[in-house]
Amino acid sequence: MPAKTSGKSPAKKAAAALTTSPHDLAPAPVVLLAGSEEHLADRALSALTTRMRELDPTFERTDVSAAGYQKGQLATWTSPSLFDERSLVLVDGVDVASDAFVEDVLDYLTAPAETVVLVLRHRGGNKAKKVLDVARGVPGVAEVSCQPLKRDQEKVDLVLADVRRARRRIDLDAARALVAALGSDLGELVAAVDQLLTDTDGTITEDAVHRYHGGRREATGFEVADAAVEGRTGQALVLVRHAAATGVPPVLVVAALAARLRQLARVAAAGRGRSADVARDLGMAPWLIDRARRDLLHLSPEGLGEAILAVAAADHAVKGGGADPQHALERAVRIVGEARSTP
Template identity: 75%
Template structure:
């Protein structure tokens, strides 16, 4: 593979991933893509990758390169760091080839760009070359804002919002979308367990999805997730809460101690217990079950799981469990002499309150 201007080319990191398209900014002509669309980014004359989430940016870049190489197998690719740019280089990299073949120029670290780059690229973006795809990677901040504004105003520009997925439901949807692309089915509870096991690292979540698709058959269940990621799931406060709400006192105690051994703070486990019980109480209070998801603003799968749990809970038992967790919450926040003991006592109380 040859590169323009003698610049060293590099191979992009492999990736996977998915959810949440965002609207274009007011006054912007750029088409804005979200996390659900990073696997299908068109090779526009200008592709702007904004935000700190590296996995989404890597996936978007891989998508652009794949589509370009389908059209031009001998694609010329130039990689450059904006901070080390020298005046006039952009004109060399984007000048048409002898046969006007497609080329791609990937500029990393636009947020740290030298003034010479800002000047040259701003002028270039007023009339980008139709035979070159210019990919600009900007991780955030106010530096090089002129470049962002010019890129968003460029004709046929595409912006990919590479922002972290902060809400749990966004990450669950990310996992389920990865499974849909792989043409595999996965239980919502399994997706949630995987998110609890691996946290916010989208690259790790995507790799785990690939592993589960390779190592399992049929619908991927929560048990499959536990089999391959059990040690990490056990350190989750949400898993402690699940065991306690399901009435498994011994299992919940074992998980509490494992969580403590792996550095999970008692206050986080109490918060997970409180969240789980609060969901049960909110769903139980809805008079028309068919409207629960809309009325409560909750994902339908969360409502369905709460309904299944509520078959084994009486109002009195739920009230006892909520009081026990409230006492533990006060204790782990400094109101008691032994936070670990208070937490274990609350876990047992929740498990025993089930079916009362």
């Protein structure tokens, strides 16, 4: 009787099975560091180097660049040592590699050296992408995603994972506060986590985060939107000015306000029902449905309508239709915040 198959190609199954986190990376014949986030790539390389040193303190590491590659150099870089010691070869800049490098590395992937860990650093784009595509189908290849963390929730998840890896705990509000303070620089965010782990005992609380990083604030449009919709008008206006001071364009803040109000309008129109069912119908997370419903308890249809019109006017102003975009934005924030108290 034939065995059942999953329907995935062997290459896809290999890639899915071997994609790993930077901290869990172990030596493999070929390691792919794919994506433009340098800090994630650095973490992966550091973890890999540490692991190799544990296995063989005498291992050699060689850092080379694919830029300006000359035919045949890869064979030299990956040639076994006299006593077959382990070695690590980091090839940086695969995303700008020449055709000669692509040809040589594709040939190498057919039979990787047993004592060499070849690390290929590709920052993105279509150039030399074939190297990644072919490598992902090679048995034993490991890959670490180094794609930028664009959403705050992804950064919060990173903080939670780092603290958990240290066998400590951090309150969710504390993780969110840390991301709010330092989230624009991933390296600084991770360094702050390490510092908190060193300087505190037990569970890391929001108070601890504010104690060490209370002077930092990177207001985002979504923070402004949350504060305004929740009726914290004064705080929302302060955040608007923080955002302006740190270079956040007014158009992004208006876009966040508009997105938040659209969520409220969609949930209001969906009516009653189980959060999970409404979430499925609207393509939203259940917790967003619950949050919107809590906000709608304090918003009348008229108040929501006025808020939407105010944000639409601000959108027109910040896109060139008004003489003072910042004033238009602050006016919209006030109207959204005051709508909260509408019966």
